[in-house]
Amino acid sequence: MDAIPKAELFRKIGFGGDPAEAEWVLEAAGLSRPAKRAIHPDKLDAAAEALAAAFCWVCNRGDCQEEATEIAAGRTVVPAADPSQCQVCGGSVNQRTIDAMVVACRKRGWGRICVVGGSPNARDEVKRCLDSRLALRALDGTIARTLKQARADLAWADVVVVWGSSQLDHKVSNLYTGPKVVTLHRRSIQELATEVKRAAGG
Numbered sequence: 001m002d003a004i005p006k007a008e009l010f011r012k013i014g015f016g017g018d019p020a021e022a023e024w025v026l027e028a029a030g031l032s033r034p035a036k037r038a039i040h041p042d043k044l045d046a047a048a049e050a051l052a053a054a055f056c057w058v059c060n061r062g063d064c065q066e067e068a069t070e071i072a073a074g075r076t077v078v079p080a081a082d083p084s085q086c087q088v089c090g091g092s093v094n095q096r097t098i099d100a101m102v103v104a105c106r107k108r109g110w111g112r113i114c115v116v117g118g119s120p121n122a123r124d125e126v127k128r129c130l131d132s133r134l135a136l137r138a139l140d141g142t143i144a145r146t147l148k149q150a151r152a153d154l155a156w157a158d159v160v161v162v163w164g165s166s167q168l169d170h171k172v173s174n175l176y177t178g179p180k181v182v183t184l185h186r187r188s189i190q191e192l193a194t195e196v197k198r199a200a201g202g
Ligand SMILES: [Zn+2]
Pocket: 058, 059, 060, 061, 064, 086, 087, 088, 089, 090
């Protein structure tokens, strides 16, 4: 097997920091020297381990940056080569589907989303995944809302998600109708993201 360029190794594992810093770690571990551009395939696993022990790579979302300082445990926090490799959120399917939804909404020119219903935890997760990239109005579906308030929500939002069914009062959900409304019957965040993305034409 041919030697693998070290730049490729960094990219593959998710290290998006300064290559010189990674080189220093590989050299200290006795795996490579900075003068060498490539690394032998037999050493790849050990190199990936050494880098993972020295660095914590995360995407540039504020929440992830904050959490990284807590989970780093002595490792240096560096940028992830790709957001999907973020060690805080990269494993999250919710995050990825919301990311795709945000892209579709932006393309459509949508900047405001209103979510009616869903559990408090689910609404929090949507908020976390959105990370302020879209303005979010998240409403408890069990708390009464007036027709006037609902009309204001509909006017404000580019898309309104009515998120059923157990934590949503029909008296509330019935207020939200019209072309902006996306009605969901399951409560998964993936479904929310996928359906909003579809509504945006993405
Ligand atoms: Zn992240």
